[in-house]
Amino acid sequence: MNMGGPSKLTDVHDFLNRLFMDRDLLQLPFQSKLAPWIAKRRTPKIIKQYAEIGGGSPIGYWTALQGERMAAILDQTNPETAPHKPYIAFRYAAPLTETTLEQMQKDGVRRVVAFTQYPQYSCSTTGSSLNELYRQQRRLDPNGQFQWSVIDRWSTHPGLVKAFAERIQAKLDEYTPEERESAIILFSAHSLPMAVVNRGDTYPNEVAATAEAVMKRLNYSNAYRLVWQSKVGPLPWMGPQTDAAIEGLASQGHKNLILVPIAFTSDHIETLYELDLEYGELAHSLGVTGFKRAEALNDSPTFIAAMADLARQSLTARESPIGKQFTLRCPQCTNDQCAVTKDFFAKQNSAR
Incomplete structure (x- = not known):
């Protein structure tokens, strides 16, 4: 079971419409009418994003x-x-x-x-x-x-933790020894509205548990932070947001950052577009010369x-x-x- 994604551009509208109609995910006033309107309004923008990663979700x-x-x-x-x-x-x-x-x-x-x-x-x-x-x-x-x-x-399943650690270590090994020593690991997960968190959702604790278990397996080799991506709308969501964290660390002079999609088990638009394109371009524009993204789990044995x-x-x-x-x-x-x-x-x- 997973959220899925549109396999081709013509599927984007229906995907968004189902997403915004889901009251387990969002509770909107007059949702039966507002959700289709939001989906129609966002479809051109999301189609463009999927086009930039190859025309559909993998x-x-x-x-x-x-x-x-x-x-x-x-x-x-x-x-x-x-x-x-x-x-x-x-x-x-x-x-x-x-x-x-x-x-x-x-x-x-x-x-x-x-x-x-x-x-x-x-x-x-x-x-x-x-x-x-x-x-x-x-x-x-x-x-x-x-x-x-x-x-x-x-x-915190040992195999999941090991798989994430292997992906991160592969990126750490791409740095020179001096760069590797200063690299910061940013565990990035899809954010949640604070209204969801405040009612007692366990997601923030469980994401943090995964990140901590991965760092323990890596022997806490590097400094790290847990950050949150994909905020939508004006209401408060969990932070710090991933792009804000990149901006802040860049302003402090950090040059080597590794983004880790810690809550995703495969590549999709949040990794290929948001992490790679949006945040990658942001990092390079701010002088983060050692920006890397750990490979998604995908076909990891x-x-x-x-x-x-x-x-x-x-x-x-x-x-x-x-x-x-x-x-x-x-x-x-x-x-x-x-x-x-x-x-x-x-x-x-x-x-x-």
Whole structure:
């Protein structure tokens, strides 16, 4: 499960419209009318951005590749649960959740692991995907053909941490010894509105936990900071924003910065356009001569092995792999759908 992205430019409007209509992500006044207006207004700008990274999002390609290689590992290491087949359920782009469930029904699938590709849980990402999965499951599978378990978060899984550390070390090795000593690592994650954070969303803590675990594996070799990107609109969001951090560090004379997309498991517009083009151009304009971006996890064998390990645990665990964090709603949660969704998947695990 992931947010997905438009595979071609003609898909951008529908992608944006679904995104702005999602009340798990945004709660707007008169949303049914305002969301289409915002989507239409932003479409030309976003089309231009996708055009600059090749005409569409690569997230579908990378997600399919990761799933296929994960399943191949599981077929070899866990023959008792074979054969394994990956299905993609994107929230805002094809293949959508309902389309995927329909295909799974046609294929006769019975046992399903709902595997979020957001390592750090947020109500606006994994929570939204699971709410949609629950709604479509109840509509399409009222008799319970599918038997579910859920991987809802995995922010400090050793394999994930190792994969990020390998990507960062590869960039550190590109510097001279003197440059490497002074390089600053900027862990950049998609920001959240403060209204979401203040109601108790666990995302900021989990992203910080990933960054800290990665730096521990790197033996705290460099100075580092956690920064936030992709703010939209006038309301307060988490900071410092990534571009503001680059500006501030440049003004202090720092020349060597490594951006790390710590909350993304593959390349998409936030890495290829925002980090590489927008922030890359900003850094160079400010005299940051040693600007680098750690490669996204994409086809990392370490990362895909971590995915297989998580899926294996979910398939074979005798006790529920869902932790207590999943069943606990945000202290200030106002979305009753979250309670229903959490209860359904928790009971599925207990019954299994």
